Amino acid sequence: MKTGQPWRVGMGDMQILPGARHRPPMKRPMWIIVLISLVTVFLICAYMYPPQSSAACYIFSSRNCPEISYWLPPAPAREYTDEELASHVVIKDILNRPPIQSHNSKLAFMFLTRGSLPFEKLWDKFFHGHEGKFSIYVHSSKDKPVHVSHYFSNRDIRSDQVIWGKISMVDAERRLLANALQDLDNQHFLLLSDSCVPLHNFDYIYDYLMHTNVSYVDCFQDPGPHGNGRYSEHMLPEIEKKDFRKGAQWFSLKRQHAVIVMADYLYYSKFRDYCKPGLEGRNCIADEHYLPTFFHMIDPAGIANWSVTHVDWSERKWHPKSYKAQDITEELLRNITSIDVSVHVTSDEKKEVQKWACLWNGVQRPCYLFARKFYPEALDNLLHIFSNYTAI
Numbered sequence: 001m002k003t004g005q006p007w008r009v010g011m012g013d014m015q016i017l018p019g020a021r022h023r024p025p026m027k028r029p030m031w032i033i034v035l036i037s038l039v040t041v042f043l044i045c046a047y048m049y050p051p052q053s054s055a056a057c058y059i060f061s062s063r064n065c066p067e068i069s070y071w072l073p074p075a076p077a078r079e080y081t082d083e084e085l086a087s088h089v090v091i092k093d094i095l096n097r098p099p100i101q102s103h104n105s106k107l108a109f110m111f112l113t114r115g116s117l118p119f120e121k122l123w124d125k126f127f128h129g130h131e132g133k134f135s136i137y138v139h140s141s142k143d144k145p146v147h148v149s150h151y152f153s154n155r156d157i158r159s160d161q162v163i164w165g166k167i168s169m170v171d172a173e174r175r176l177l178a179n180a181l182q183d184l185d186n187q188h189f190l191l192l193s194d195s196c197v198p199l200h201n202f203d204y205i206y207d208y209l210m211h212t213n214v215s216y217v218d219c220f221q222d223p224g225p226h227g228n229g230r231y232s233e234h235m236l237p238e239i240e241k242k243d244f245r246k247g248a249q250w251f252s253l254k255r256q257h258a259v260i261v262m263a264d265y266l267y268y269s270k271f272r273d274y275c276k277p278g279l280e281g282r283n284c285i286a287d288e289h290y291l292p293t294f295f296h297m298i299d300p301a302g303i304a305n306w307s308v309t310h311v312d313w314s315e316r317k318w319h320p321k322s323y324k325a326q327d328i329t330e331e332l333l334r335n336i337t338s339i340d341v342s343v344h345v346t347s348d349e350k351k352e353v354q355k356w357a358c359l360w361n362g363v364q365r366p367c368y369l370f371a372r373k374f375y376p377e378a379l380d381n382l383l384h385i386f387s388n389y390t391a392i
């Protein structure tokens with residue numbers, strides 16, 4: 001007979017052992033050792049291949065059995081502080097309310113700049129003909145901007161100094177939101193920098209944002225030094241390390257989320273106090289962690305997890321790639337606008353690449369509506385090809 005099955009091989013081997021049949025019967029201690037070995041092998045197998053039936057669960061009390069969990073006392077729920085409970089009920093209530101209906105929905109373009117906007121002429125071209133469907137807010141942290149487009153005149157809000165990496169960056173974002181929320185027609189709130197340019201025409205961007213119910217907040221888990229390495233246990237008990245997230249600051253928030261950011265003081269104050277450059281040897285940047293972590297905790301399904309503003313970190317330098325005048329070609333812009341997969345790379349040694357399709361209402365679509373960073377000298381070339389690259 002063929003010895004196809006492994007256990008047959010074993011039995012056959014035993015049978016041809018010389019003199020095996022003539023051995024005297026085993027003594028009692030030998031039987032005990034054999035019995036213990038068999039039981040041990042059985043238990044190891046049972047552990048490695050957990051049983052699936054509930055009867056087997058009863059016997060082995062395996063981790064994989066759902067029934068078992070009912071026997072254990074539930075994990076003690078942490079008792080919330082007064083502030084935490086208040087914060088939770090307010091956030092839940094806002095999330096459960098239907099969005100404010102407006103007959104004249106507008107996009108709020110919130111520019112966080114140092115001074116004048118180098119691409120104002122390009123934005124002028126972008127906004128032209130779409131009056132009534134947008135509003136502009138400019139927060140200039142250093143110099144009073146000189147405006148060349150009438151869309152931008154008198155749109156400066158009261159501003160304050162912004163120091164890179166510090167909470168003053170988040171404060172400026174909140175100041176822009178507070179101003180833009182006063183207009184009840186504003187439905188989506190876009191944060192843009194002075195080095196951002198539009199990748200599409202106005203109608204495309206308007207439809208993309210108005211016909212979706214999520215906010216575009218960049219959010220991913222980075223176990224490396226530039227991610228979880230910046231977490232401080234002082235943020236406990238409200239913010240646990242497992243919830244700490246990272247993402248670029250350039251967001252697009254739906255109105256409901258913008259109101260929630262206004263309502264939040266508790267989580268904001270945790271980042272203000274314990275996420276800053278130089279604290280305990282960590283270089284925590286509040287604007288890269290506060291909103292990603294906050295929205296991951298309160299409404300993970302309500303954010304897209306990527307930013308609609310493209311930036312190219314592929315050179316893996318301290319600063320992202322910046323485009324000069326000679327870089328501006330229709331091919332470059334088409335390349336950026338055709339990206340439909342969002343990519344994040346962790347900062348640990350593994351440099352794990354996290355990729356996910358950009359799903360817009362369940363359909364894969366290009367991820368980006370804006371791009372940075374462009375040198376001011378790129379303006380003329382951008383103006384020259386704008387109508388071409390935004391025509392779709």
Ligand SMILES: *[C@@H]1O[C@H](CO)[C@@H](O)[C@H](O)[C@H]1NC(C)=O
Pocket residue numbers: 213214301302
């Ligand atoms: C968004 O709308 C889709 C269906 O249109 C729904 O399945 C989803 O739950 C909604 N998401 C949020 C965050 O409201």
Ligand SMILES: *[C@@H]1O[C@H](CO)[C@@H](O)[C@H](O)[C@H]1NC(C)=O
Pocket residue numbers: 214296300301302303304305
């Ligand atoms: C964003 O990521 C979270 C996990 O962190 C996930 O629960 C959520 O569904 C994602 N959002 C969308 C719109 O896919």
Ligand SMILES: *[C@@H]1O[C@H](CO)[C@@H](O)[C@H](O)[C@H]1NC(C)=O
Pocket residue numbers: 329331332335
């Ligand atoms: C555009 O993408 C193609 C294909 O990935 C690449 O070969 C080309 O160099 C890119 N062009 C620019 C200007 O980035």
Ligand SMILES: *[C@@H]1O[C@H](CO)[C@@H](O)[C@H](O)[C@H]1NC(C)=O
Pocket residue numbers: 330384385388
């Ligand atoms: C725009 O596209 C058309 C057709 O592809 C082309 O003939 C024209 O030269 C382009 N214009 C510029 C400014 O690149």
